[in-house]
Amino acid sequence: MGLAYEFDWSVLWRNPYGMYLLQGIWVTIKMGLIGWIIALSLGVLIGTMRISPWRWLRFLGGAYVEVFRNIPFMVQLFFWYYAGPMIFGKSIQYQINSIIGLNYYVAIIALGMYTASRVAEHTRAGFSSISRDHHQAALSTGLTHPQMYRYVIIPYALRIIIPPLTTEFLTIFKNSSIAMTIGVLETTFMSYKIDSETFHGLESTTGACLIYLALGLAVVKLMGILESRLKIRGTIGR
Amino acid sequence: MIQIKNISKWYGDFNVLKDINEEVKQGQTVVVCGPSGSGKSTLLRCINGLEPFQSGEIFVDGVSVGDSATDLYKLRTEIGMVFQRFELYPHMTALQNITLAPIKVRNKSKKGAKAKAMELLERVGIPDKANAYPANLSGGQQQRVAIARSLAMEPKIMMFDEPTSALDPEMIKEVLEVMINLSKSGMTMIVVTHEMGFAREVADEIIFMDEGSIVERGTDISFFQNPESPRTKDFLDKILI
Amino acid sequence: MFDAVVNNFPFLMGGFWVTVKLAFFALAGGIPLGILVGLGRISRKKWVYYPVTFYVNLIRNIPLILVIFWFYFVMPIIIGSPLDPFPSAVISFIIFEATYFGEIIRAGYQSVSKGQIEAGYSTGLNYIQTTRYILIPIALRRMLPSMITQAIVTYQDTCLAFVIGLPELIRRATIVDNLEVRSVQLYGFVAVVFFITCYIGSLMSRRFEVKEQEGG
Numbered sequence: 085m086g087l088a089y090e091f092d093w094s095v096l097w098r099n100p101y102g103m104y105l106l107q108g109i110w111v112t113i114k115m116g117l118i119g120w121i122i123a124l125s126l127g128v129l130i131g132t133m134r135i136s137p138w139r140w141l142r143f144l145g146g147a148y149v150e151v152f153r154n155i156p157f158m159v160q161l162f163f164w165y166y167a168g169p170m171i172f173g174k175s176i177q178y179q180i181n182s183i184i185g186l187n188y189y190v191a192i193i194a195l196g197m198y199t200a201s202r203v204a205e206h207t208r209a210g211f212s213s214i215s216r217d218h219h220q221a222a223l224s225t226g227l228t229h230p231q232m233y234r235y236v237i238i239p240y241a242l243r244i245i246i247p248p249l250t251t252e253f254l255t256i257f258k259n260s261s262i263a264m265t266i267g268v269l270e271t272t273f274m275s276y277k278i279d280s281e282t283f284h285g286l287e288s289t290t291g292a293c294l295i296y297l298a299l300g301l302a303v304v305k306l307m308g309i310l311e312s313r314l315k316i317r318g319t320i321g322r
Numbered sequence: 323m324i325q326i327k328n329i330s331k332w333y334g335d336f337n338v339l340k341d342i343n344e345e346v347k348q349g350q351t352v353v354v355c356g357p358s359g360s361g362k363s364t365l366l367r368c369i370n371g372l373e374p375f376q377s378g379e380i381f382v383d384g385v386s387v388g389d390s391a392t393d394l395y396k397l398r399t400e401i402g403m404v405f406q407r408f409e410l411y412p413h414m415t416a417l418q419n420i421t422l423a424p425i426k427v428r429n430k431s432k433k434g435a436k437a438k439a440m441e442l443l444e445r446v447g448i449p450d451k452a453n454a455y456p457a458n459l460s461g462g463q464q465q466r467v468a469i470a471r472s473l474a475m476e477p478k479i480m481m482f483d484e485p486t487s488a489l490d491p492e493m494i495k496e497v498l499e500v501m502i503n504l505s506k507s508g509m510t511m512i513v514v515t516h517e518m519g520f521a522r523e524v525a526d527e528i529i530f531m532d533e534g535s536i537v538e539r540g541t542d543i544s545f546f547q548n549p550e551s552p553r554t555k556d557f558l559d560k561i562l563i
Numbered sequence: 564m565f566d567a568v569v570n571n572f573p574f575l576m577g578g579f580w581v582t583v584k585l586a587f588f589a590l591a592g593g594i595p596l597g598i599l600v601g602l603g604r605i606s607r608k609k610w611v612y613y614p615v616t617f618y619v620n621l622i623r624n625i626p627l628i629l630v631i632f633w634f635y636f637v638m639p640i641i642i643g644s645p646l647d648p649f650p651s652a653v654i655s656f657i658i659f660e661a662t663y664f665g666e667i668i669r670a671g672y673q674s675v676s677k678g679q680i681e682a683g684y685s686t687g688l689n690y691i692q693t694t695r696y697i698l699i700p701i702a703l704r705r706m707l708p709s710m711i712t713q714a715i716v717t718y719q720d721t722c723l724a725f726v727i728g729l730p731e732l733i734r735r736a737t738i739v740d741n742l743e744v745r746s747v748q749l750y751g752f753v754a755v756v757f758f759i760t761c762y763i764g765s766l767m768s769r770r771f772e773v774k775e776q777e778g779g
Contacts (some may be wrong), residue, residue: 089640097732109597119719126398132371137737139715148431150762153641153757153761153765154757154758154761154762154765155719155754155757155758155761156722156757157718157719157751158717158722158723158725158733159722159733159750159754160748160754162614162698162736162737162753163746163750163751163753166740166746166750167746167747167749167750167751170687171747180516193758215407215409217405217406217407217409220367220372220403220405220408220409220410221403221405221468223372223398224372224398224402224403224472225398225399225402225423225427225471225472225474225475226368226395226396226398226399226423226427226428226475227395227422227423227426227427228395228427231426231427235411235422235426236411236422239413240411240412243412243413254624258624258625258626258627260626261629262626262628264726265628265725265726271627272632275629276631276632276726279636285632285635285636286633286636286637289572289629289633289636290633291705292627292629293629293633293716294627295622296624296625296626297621301471301624302623307614316704
């Protein structure tokens, strides 16, 4: 027929390949978590800017979202990693390029900034879906604007935003795999590395698939717990 | 209690309120009716400072609404407002909806606020729903909670913006009953509505607005039997089958 | 200042052409497959629903890069000889994007009221006819803005075929960069190309959204 292929599933746990995968998983998890923290803080800020009463803030927020949304993440990554240091001029450029593990740091920041644009959109949509009448109902009972935001609008908006944020949290782990293109030693890179050393890429990539599946399940479980806790606790309003 | 003098308002180029004049005495119930877009809802929102206006003056119990020195937050503690879509806070129970403002604005104790809230829930007829979330209440029940929420601040004036328009027919009656009782107990009320049965029963004055102006006003009897303006007659024909 | 870009323009734009071709084939296969996947996801026949749901949930949890790799390793084993990057990428993309389009179109199917389908049956049409002439057209029209957005995402995702050596836009930029090291220009150029094309695409999507609301 053609190529006879002998499966060798031991590449998934045999030394040193098992260690490669474990290292890769750890890097993936770190990138996802730290990137998510950056994305959340930056994203909620920008989303709030987009619905603020000041035109130039809205414009800035909008520009950020459009730029980071319309350029593929991989292109952003390449730009920051290869072209980024050059922007600072030759002397700083050499200093930056000699940082060990630079690609890892650049990847996390780029991942955070990219995901932030998506979080910003979800935040904006969440706030926009709360009608003006709802704001007015709260104000009409005598609440001040800060009180209205704190007790009525923000708790309400948070509950609307959590499902899409769960999807984004899942997506950030998947997008971390793109960092392999600049040599970050995460899960997907490691499965590729195992192939280059053993020629058993099928097994290694299948193993990587299972790892991402497990990660996805863990995230969904975690966010599910968060969502149900917010429901029972429904007294955030106090 | 309320004096509206020469109020005009524009949204950009659109003149939504044209030189409105009106006075509402204490204890009176005034009904405002008219086609959509006539400016009725906007007028209400000008009275409690939710919407600004460009010219004229509004005085509520002596306080000038348009004056920049006026504390609008304080003003709104004296004017209650009920909305067409109820606007209950979905993440809070009925009880919590009612007690939020008294606790945060008037610094009432939780115990005291809760007791008052239960009293109000009894008054509107649903004390058993105190711990229910809005999602588990019917439209009529939600609106009654909304009325209780406004009453919790013990306002001097209550305003209603089409309070029954979003309700199924079977539930309109229960809400109107609460409003009728409120009116008869002496509350000063401004009600935007098409429910002419309500107007006939408790209105001291009925105003017909169209395209931003008050076209006609009268006490109920004269209003229904002999409308003067053709526009009023036209409108009444449409809503009174 | 833009000398690296200008000098290599034909080479770079050749990469852009590969990008567009890949996106085109991915959509040409992914959307029809997505229509079927959506039908599978609303099927009441268990032997259809469970496998399709399994497939969709599986793929949606895995990064596209990994799917691309996986097929690149799998295809030679199945057909018995190594595969070119382009066909391999096309197959990976079709299988991947069909799940995303499938979910979008499924939402479209579910938004079609039961009454409309019943009207079709009551005039004597069978399942295939009702699905083909009523369900699918209505669903597609409704979900057009979301589908355009997803098409733009697919177009952006073509970059990832970089990892199996496909000579699309960004790989060509990398090749030039290795020679001339004008990274800012080159990657900036790639970024601008994507930004302009995607932004125009998103404007189109918004146009369709408005048209839809006006009663399309």
